[in-house]
Amino acid sequence: MRIVVVADHAHINGGLARVAIDSAKGFARRGHRVDFFAAVGPVEPGLKEAGVAVTLLDQPDVLSTSSLLRFGAQWLWNGAAAGALATLLASCEPTDTIVHVHGWAKALSPSIGWALKGAGLPVVHTLHEYYLACPNGGFYDYGAARNCDYKAMSPGCIAHDCDSRGYRRKLMRVGRHALMRHGSGLYDTARHLITISKLQRGIIAPYMPKGATFYEVGNPIDVTNLGPKGEHKPGGFVFVGRLSAEKGPRYFAQAAVIAGVTPVFVGDGPARAALEEEFPQAKFLGWRDPAQVREVLRAARALVFPSVWYEGQPLTVYESLALGTPVIVSDVCAGREAVADGETGFWFKSADERSLADAIARLEDDDLARRMARAAHARYWADPLTLDRHLDAVAAVYEKVRADWRKASTPARHAEALS
Structure with a gap:
């Protein structure tokens, strides 16, 4: 073939x-x-x-x-x-x-x-x-920082400015989408x-x-089976990914303040400067190579994945579980399909910092964090995505x-x- x-x-x-x-x-x-x-x-x-x-x-x-x-x-x-x-x-x-x-x-x-x-x-x-299907590729309203309510290419969609760079760029996207749909094959x-x-x-x-x-x-998922974690004290709460609005990093930072923990961000992006200014207590590690990211995930108490758009299959969620690290995941993205709520992590209400803070507070319990870590590792490697x-x-x-x-x-x- x-x-x-x-x-x-x-x-x-x-x-x-x-x-x-x-x-x-x-x-x-x-x-x-x-x-x-x-x-x-x-x-x-x-x-x-x-x-x-x-x-x-x-x-x-x-x-x-x-x-x-x-x-x-x-x-x-x-x-x-x-x-x-x-x-x-x-x-x-x-x-x-x-x-x-x-x-x-x-x-x-x-x-x-x-x-x-x-x-x-x-x-x-x-x-x-x-x-x-969607002119901006994500069914996401960047101006409102939430998922879009309009049917793609409907009059309401065309009239609404959902683009991260302004309405003129949105109209360019509409034109290209029409070309893709009706003139390109x-x-x-x-x-x-x-x-x-x-x-x-x-x-x-x-x-x-x-x-x-x-x-x-x-x-x-490109990850090695390192075996279950030991009984040492679990680490902290970590975000891994692009620091942009649709990924929801600000909700994590807000929830961390409520829960009284220090949020750790691995990654970079357009929202980083504003986050650093608003949340000086947070740790920003910048981009790391894949091996370094795996080290951070393995050591973490939990990955926090607060994405607020319809993310299709967030690989970081699966990688975290494979490394034996529980995941606290937004209920609006497909990452929830990988997380057994209450067993290998928690779902929280998307774009709700208090719901996320509650989940973080629950995982502050070391014994629960260890049980979830063991369950996350066992569940992933029972049917790994090789x-x-x-x-x-x-x-x-x-x-x-x-x-x-x-x-x-x-x-x-x-x-x-x-x-």
Whole structure:
């Protein structure tokens, strides 16, 4: 089987890229021919080491380009991406190829839909976010700092300023979304969709093409089984991730004040300066490499995950549980699906600092923290989200998608033969 993986970035800069790259390497090592198509470099060295053929456009991420004109052209319709992808797909044998789209919104643009539709190959999309349904990709109102109440692309949605950079950018997003939906062909290829949580499917399903098929496949978690924690005194409460409004770091800081604990933040982002000023007692460790993050999580009493948007499958939650650290998680994000409330952590009411403070106060009990730590480790490793398990599940999806493609294309090929 030839697998063409499509993503904005050829290096790991977040969960989406990690899953795309790790799965590409995994399938190559299983003997499949794998192509990785991306706009933004550098190239993760492990791709070529695994035998993956990389097509890199060497373009900037739309957030990092210094030219407003270039940003607009690439973001709305990346013609170079469409042409290069069309060329790559033209070299593929239809009967043994599948195209797997992981991301397009940060650099590749809706233009890749033209290439995908024109090639006529079987396509599957993994929905790491919501750009196929929502103009800003998250069903999140950045101005109000809460989930959006409007139906995507309804008159109310179009009129409302939900964008983090202002209403003019929102209108650009609306225009691009209309182009994606009606003028690019990309939406038309969204017939086979991998979702990474039950919550995500429930949110996005009403917006997808009629008759679309959904497959739930959890992302792999890159973590080593270190065994259960010892009986030493548990550490403190830790936040790991981007310091931005939708991740809810301020609710953690507020709850920590109420509960009388010191909040620890691992990560960086646009909200950091304001948080440091408002909460001088908090500890800000900045970005850490993956090994350092795992050390912090392993030593913590609990991970606090206060996300206030419909986050699809927060990998940090699973990683924390795998390391034997309980999780206090917002009830609005899919991280709650991994946490057994009262057993491996607590759910709290989203955007409610007092509900979060109550959960933190409960875990101040050392004996309870130790019991939850043991339960978190045991529950995760009873059914771990390994890369092999992920590859097996995705391979099964590929076979179903290819079978559906063969069934749909047989009449056309028969008619062509008769002519």
